Amino acid sequence: xxxxxxxAVLGSSDLTLSVRSAVLRFPGxxxxxxxxxxxxxxxxxxxxxxxxxPWAELTEEEKFERELRKTQPIKAARSANTSxxxxxxxxxxxxxxxxxxxxxxxxxxxxxxxxxxxxxxxFKKFHAASSEEQATIERNPYTIFHQALKNCEPVxxxxxxxxxxxxxxxxxPLSDRRRRFLAMKWMITECREKKHRRTLMPEKxxxxxxxxxxxxxxxxxxxHDMHKMAEANRALAxxxxx
Amino acid sequence: MTGAPRQPRAEERRNDLGPKASPGGSTHRVRGRGPAxxxxxxxxxxxxxxxxxxxxxxxxxxxxxSRGGRRGSGLAETGERRRERRGAKAGETKGSxxxxxxxxxxxxxxxxxxxxxxxxxxxxxxxxxxxxxTQAPQSLAAHLDNQVSFESxxxxxxxxxxxxxxxxxxxxxxxxxxxxxxxxxxxxxxxPPRYAMQMKTFNEACLMVRKPALELLHYxxxxxxxxxxxxYVLYGEKGxxxxxxxxxxxxxCAKQDWLxxxxxxxxxxxxxxxxxxxxxxxxxxxxxxxxASVWLKNFKTTNERFLNQIKIQEKYVWNKRESxxxxxxxxxxxxxxxxxxxxxTDAVGIVLKELKRQSSLGIFHLxxxxxxxxxLWGRTTLKREDKSPIAAEELALIHNLRKMVKNDWNGGAIVxxxxxxxxxxxPRKAYLPQELLGKEGFDALDPFxxxxxxxxxxxxxxxxxxxxxxxxxxxHEKAHTExxxxxxxxxxxxxxGQLERLCAYL
Numbered sequence: 001x002x003x004x005x006x007x008a009v010l011g012s013s014d015l016t017l018s019v020r021s022a023v024l025r026f027p028g029x030x031x032x033x034x035x036x037x038x039x040x041x042x043x044x045x046x047x048x049x050x051x052x053x054p055w056a057e058l059t060e061e062e063k064f065e066r067e068l069r070k071t072q073p074i075k076a077a078r079s080a081n082t083s084x085x086x087x088x089x090x091x092x093x094x095x096x097x098x099x100x101x102x103x104x105x106x107x108x109x110x111x112x113x114x115x116x117x118x119x120x121x122x123f124k125k126f127h128a129a130s131s132e133e134q135a136t137i138e139r140n141p142y143t144i145f146h147q148a149l150k151n152c153e154p155v156x157x158x159x160x161x162x163x164x165x166x167x168x169x170x171x172x173p174l175s176d177r178r179r180r181f182l183a184m185k186w187m188i189t190e191c192r193e194k195k196h197r198r199t200l201m202p203e204k205x206x207x208x209x210x211x212x213x214x215x216x217x218x219x220x221x222x223x224h225d226m227h228k229m230a231e232a233n234r235a236l237a238x239x240x241x242x
Numbered sequence: 243m244t245g246a247p248r249q250p251r252a253e254e255r256r257n258d259l260g261p262k263a264s265p266g267g268s269t270h271r272v273r274g275r276g277p278a279x280x281x282x283x284x285x286x287x288x289x290x291x292x293x294x295x296x297x298x299x300x301x302x303x304x305x306x307x308s309r310g311g312r313r314g315s316g317l318a319e320t321g322e323r324r325r326e327r328r329g330a331k332a333g334e335t336k337g338s339x340x341x342x343x344x345x346x347x348x349x350x351x352x353x354x355x356x357x358x359x360x361x362x363x364x365x366x367x368x369x370x371x372x373x374x375x376t377q378a379p380q381s382l383a384a385h386l387d388n389q390v391s392f393e394s395x396x397x398x399x400x401x402x403x404x405x406x407x408x409x410x411x412x413x414x415x416x417x418x419x420x421x422x423x424x425x426x427x428x429x430x431x432x433x434p435p436r437y438a439m440q441m442k443t444f445n446e447a448c449l450m451v452r453k454p455a456l457e458l459l460h461y462x463x464x465x466x467x468x469x470x471x472x473x474y475v476l477y478g479e480k481g482x483x484x485x486x487x488x489x490x491x492x493x494x495c496a497k498q499d500w501l502x503x504x505x506x507x508x509x510x511x512x513x514x515x516x517x518x519x520x521x522x523x524x525x526x527x528x529x530x531x532x533x534a535s536v537w538l539k540n541f542k543t544t545n546e547r548f549l550n551q552i553k554i555q556e557k558y559v560w561n562k563r564e565s566x567x568x569x570x571x572x573x574x575x576x577x578x579x580x581x582x583x584x585x586x587t588d589a590v591g592i593v594l595k596e597l598k599r600q601s602s603l604g605i606f607h608l609x610x611x612x613x614x615x616x617x618l619w620g621r622t623t624l625k626r627e628d629k630s631p632i633a634a635e636e637l638a639l640i641h642n643l644r645k646m647v648k649n650d651w652n653g654g655a656i657v658x659x660x661x662x663x664x665x666x667x668x669p670r671k672a673y674l675p676q677e678l679l680g681k682e683g684f685d686a687l688d689p690f691x692x693x694x695x696x697x698x699x700x701x702x703x704x705x706x707x708x709x710x711x712x713x714x715x716x717x718h719e720k721a722h723t724e725x726x727x728x729x730x731x732x733x734x735x736x737x738x739g740q741l742e743r744l745c746a747y748l
Contacts (some may be wrong), residue, residue, distance in 0.1 A: 085720040085729055086748060114746040119717065119747070125442045140717040141747070 037075050043076040080104070090146060092179075097184050098201075103127075110201050115141040117206035138213070148212035152183035152219045156230045161239045170232035170239045187220050194218065199238070264512045343637070349575040398707035401446065406494035410460060411453050415705040417448040420493060430498045430540040432484050432506035432613065436742060444713050450702065452483065461691070462494065462655055467607065470649045473687060475615070477660045479673045481739020487695055491657055500607040500654065501548050503597065503646070508617035509664030510674045511558035511639050515624055518632075522561070523588055527638040528624075534639060535546055538579045541593070548606055549573035554596050560585050572596060591642045598646060602654035606656030608711035610646055614665070615658040618644055619683030621667050624733055644686065658687075697736035706738070710745050718748040 045051070057064065078091060091111060099107035118141040126137045138144055159172040159181075174182070191204040211217025248379055302420040401416040403409060409418070425433075425447050433441070441447045458474055465472065476484045492502055505511075511533050519529040542549065552572040559565040560582070566574060573591060579589025600610040612618075622630045634640045647656055660678045662668055672678055675692055698706060705729060711714045730748075734741040 085723070085725050086718060115747040120439070120443050127445050139714060140719075142718060 012049075015220045023200065029235075040075050041075045044074050045084050046077060046081050048083045060140055065140070072161065088142065090149065091142075094145075094149075094184050094188075098188055110205075113202035114205045114209070115145070116210055117202045118144055121206060122211065144213045145209060148209045149183045149187070151212050152186060152213050154180040154182055154223045154226045156227060157182070158226065158230055158233070159182055159240070161236075168236050168239055169233055171233055172240055183219075183223075186222050190219050190222070244288050263396040267376075270513065285593045286573035288445075293368065293630050307601060319598045328697070341366040378695075390715065397583075398715070399705040399712065401465075406459065406490060406497060407463070409456060411456065413451045414453060414456065415450065415699075417705070417709050419502045420447040420449060423714060424448060426495075426543075427546075428544060429542045429638060430500070432485075432492070432504050432535075433489060436739075437486065440742070444715075448709065449486060449490055449493075451490070452487065452695075452702065454483075455487040456694045457693060458487070458491055458657065459494055462491065465655055466655050467604070470652050471608075471610070471656050473649055473656045473658065474659050475660060475675060475687065475692050476695055477673060477675050477678075477692060479697075479737070480663060480670075481737045482695045482697055483738045484608070484695045488611055488613060488657060488659050492609065495609040496605075498542075498607070500609045501601075502544050502609050502610075502611065503541070503594075503596065504544065504611045504613075505643065506540075506613055507661075507664055508612055508614045508643070509661065509666070511637065512617050512620065512624065512634060513664075513666060518626075519584065521638050522585075523591070524598055524638070526586070526630060527636055527641060528583075529587040531583040531586050531640055533582055534590045535583045538576050538586060538589060539594075542573075542576050542580070551605065552596065552600060553598065554592070558588075558592055560588070587638045590639060594646050598651045601651055604653065608651075608735065610654065610656040611658075612643070612647065612656075613659045614661040614663075615647065615687075616660050616668075616680075616683060618647070619680055619686065620665060623666055658690075698741070699736070699739055703731060703736055703741070706741060707745075716745055716748055721745075721748050 049210040053129060054064075055063075077089060080096075081087070095104070095107045095111045098110060117123045119139060121142070122137060122139045122141075126134055129137060140149075154174065157172050157174040161170045187205070187208060191201060193206055195204045209221060212219050289362065292501050298634075315414070346583060348460060371513065399415075399417055401413050402420050403413055404418050404420070406418075419569075422441075422445075425441070454476060458476075461472070461474065476487055478484055492504060496502055511530060513619070514531050515533065517531060519531060521527040521529045550571045550573050553569050554566070554572060554575065556573075557565060557568045564582075566578065572618075575589050575596075579586040579593075597608055600606075618634060620634060622632050622634055622637070624637075627633060649656070649660070658673060660673070662670065662672055668678060676684055679687060707716070707730070711722065716722065718726070730741065730744060734744055
């Protein structure tokens with residue numbers, strides 16, 4: 001997505017102007033992606049409820065906001081963002097990360113098949129379980145997906161820092177966005193590379209998601225490894241200057 | 243009955259129903275209310291009492307009573323209505339004129355009634371309406387007509403009438419249960435793969451009763467077995483439910499003790515065949531041993547009991563050493579076909595010939611059910627060793643099946659389905675008989691009774707969604723709301739196949 005890095009992630013509808021001159025120059029952030037839109041363009045408001053609110057119920061600020069939007073140019077909405085009630089930004093991001101060669105149709109169908117596979121597996125477990133256990137079995141594939149990714153997010157990361165001619169792996173705090181990205185990236189890489197060639201992606205992915213949901217499996221193990229490395233290199237923390 | 247409901251009271255009620263009730267005005271909160279109502283009935287007398295105290299004798303808002311009783315708004319209201327029918331209690335007002343102060347004055351008299359009421363409510367369970375649904379006692383039916391909002395969801399989407407012979411117009415849109423044991427015998431093959439997955443997931447097999455199937459059932463019930471077999475063709479766009487309607491018919495005929503000759507998908511016989519043998523019976527034709535033996539195995543599972551009763555009327559010679567005498571049972575022919583795979587195709591041919599010959603004798607009624615009948619007159623993707631294409635009539639199985647589908651025999655019926663899904667060299671949008679069968683096929687099948695199978699109408703759609711909700715198949719929180727349902731309707735356009743695929747990942 002061609003947008004400055006400082007903007008908020010995952011399709012949240014904040015309305016801060018992306019004025020380039022107001023970008024803060026952090027050492028950690030360099031602006032690598034430039035937007036074709038000039039700074040006065042506003043983000044499109046996809047939320048249906050925003051538009052359906054009757055005029056009488058708006059506060060003064062909201063009324064001002066609406067009036068302002070009438071005069072300012074608005075960017076085109078992305079074709080993948082819908083105003084559907086079933087839309088989930090995390091799922092969309094994951095689908096985009098799974099996509100290869102721009103084949104969104106395939107990526108989306110894999111995602112839906114994965115969710116269906118997770119659901120069917122959980123239903124099977126549900127019917128096999130006794131009535132006490134049935135209350136503990138989660139059958140909603142979306143909650144499982146979100147929880148699994150949350151369980152895979154590392155708390156602290158490592159950055160290679162050049163000091164004295166050598167690169168040291170220094171423990172470094174990660175932003176929310178970076179953590180979510182790492183969780184999804186690890187999940188997808190694990191499924192693509194470490195599994196048998198002939199297993200299909202929905203099958204692999206549903207298995208990994210269910211394992212991560214229960215805090216088991218290779219992706220959570222990788223997160224723990226990352227934490228252990230960070231703990232081991234604790235002494236190098238001073239090399240970080242931001 | 244009552245005047246316009248008071249807005250504040252309606253708000254109160256919505257807030258009262260707990261976290262699952264959305265203030266956005268959606269009253270379709272059946273799932274959310276179910277467990278809450280059961281909990282209420284099982285003895286939280288305090289909350290039930292206060293709830294009733296707030297709206298004594300108030301019936302459901304007319305504004306919320308729109309088409310179709312899908313608001314399972316609960317047993318508290320049923321109890322209320324029953325109380326009304328028994329006669330208004332002191333201090334109870336019907337409807338709009340009640341003010342908070344009046345409630346508290348008559349608390350004493352009301353509480354007595356409420357405790358009695360709650361114990362009655364406790365006895366009612368959702369199954370109560372299921373049992374009532376088919377018998378429809380007069381008073382309750384009259385009330386149901388007026389206040390549809392308290393029908394339980396099971397009464398709308400499911401019916402207890404599990405015998406297809408008794409299905410009528412009133413069951414339209416409702417699901418009926420097929421016992422899983424029957425499914426194994428009647429449908430060893432022939433169910434659509436997604437439906438089989440659904441059966442496995444839900445641990446139950448439910449089919450919706452729809453108009454095309456009801457029409458066909460009516461015709462079949464009035465068949466005259468002395469006349470030549472009538473041909474019925476189910477046609478429609480992709481995903482509308484032709485195969486499942488056929489399954490409904492097959493279930494009916496199996497229950498009526500007909501002999502079922504079910505070819506699950508004729509397209510499978512005209513493509514992807516690894517081993518084609520030159521037929522020993524006729525040098526110009528080709529045998530398909532694998533397909534034929536698989537079909538014979540499934541045929542045996544379905545029609546076990548008939549195989550010993552039917553005796554063949556001719557001697558058949560398999561090869562120099564083996565032959566089968568006149569008067570031996572059909573079961574032996576089938577066994578021969580299953581064990582000697584080389585002769586399977588010929589065994590199938592014999593079975594079809596004998597059944598056709600003997601169906602007019604009246605020992606059994608014969609149902610020929612072919613799914614994807616347009617394969618019989620289409621092209622094949624099979625080739626000879628010299629890469630020249632094989633026409634459909636050069637396959638022995640297809641040749642025999644064509645003879646079976648001709649209406650020169652009596653004592654049964656022929657029900658067929660057209661299908662573009664597995665078809666070869668046909669455009670995706672084609673669904674009409676003329677387009678799929680071609681000139682040759684149409685002339686061969688002419689005259690036939692065409693039955694169009696269409697998308698869900700609003701009632702059927704609602705029933706389908708209810709069924710999914712009951713089985714907790716729709717797990718997404720937004721799927722329970724009106725917005726979600728409208729979106730599902732829009733995305734699927736009422737197409738049953740599409741709806742099923744959509745709901746699978748929601």
